[in-house]
Amino acid sequence: MNAQAAAPAGASHRARVLQALGLTSWRCRQAATGGTLQPTDDEPLPATANADCVVLLPMACGTRELDLLGRALNCAGAALARAGRVRVQPGAAEIAVPQARAYLACGEAQAHALGRSLPMQVTAQAQIVLVDEPLRLLGDAAAKRRLWIALRTLRRSLAAAGH
Numbered sequence: 001m002n003a004q005a006a007a008p009a010g011a012s013h014r015a016r017v018l019q020a021l022g023l024t025s026w027r028c029r030q031a032a033t034g035g036t037l038q039p040t041d042d043e044p045l046p047a048t049a050n051a052d053c054v055v056l057l058p059m060a061c062g063t064r065e066l067d068l069l070g071r072a073l074n075c076a077g078a079a080l081a082r083a084g085r086v087r088v089q090p091g092a093a094e095i096a097v098p099q100a101r102a103y104l105a106c107g108e109a110q111a112h113a114l115g116r117s118l119p120m121q122v123t124a125q126a127q128i129v130l131v132d133e134p135l136r137l138l139g140d141a142a143a144k145r146r147l148w149i150a151l152r153t154l155r156r157s158l159a160a161a162g163h
Contacts, residue, residue, distance in 0.1 A: 053083040056110035065134030076151040107133035
């Protein structure tokens with residue numbers, strides 16, 4: 001009983017399979033010179049590019065910290081599990097961040113960069129939650145407790161908004 005090796009499927013076959021499974025294909029996006037996010041291919045951004053939640057992370061975030069934070073976001077519900085993640089360079093004056101209903105800033109430097117990057121109207125309407133940097137989450141029980149409280153608050157506010 002030899003099984004024949006399956007030939008690699010083409011892009012159209014992959015798209016049909018993903019559509020049949022109800023999955024959305026994600027594409028990497030690059031920051032353009034104007035500070036807005038542009039797709040890597042020639043497709044335009046959708047008109048409703050606003051996200052439910054965006055997580056701001058330090059650029060020098062290790063694998064263990066990202067894994068812990070990712071597991072916590074997955075436990076907090078679908079809206080937070082699908083939250084976009086933006087890495088912030090240390091000392092960045094402004095960052096390219098999409099508009100969202102809620103922001104989770106992992107550290108004070110990320111919160112300051114977010115405050116300098118968002119328009120005042122968006123800042124007033126969005127819920128911005130500050131938690132400890134991911135490195136502190138590994139060894140500090142109080143930091144983990146503050147993260148769980150923040151995620152519970154965000155989950156409830158997004159659920160109240162109908163998401």
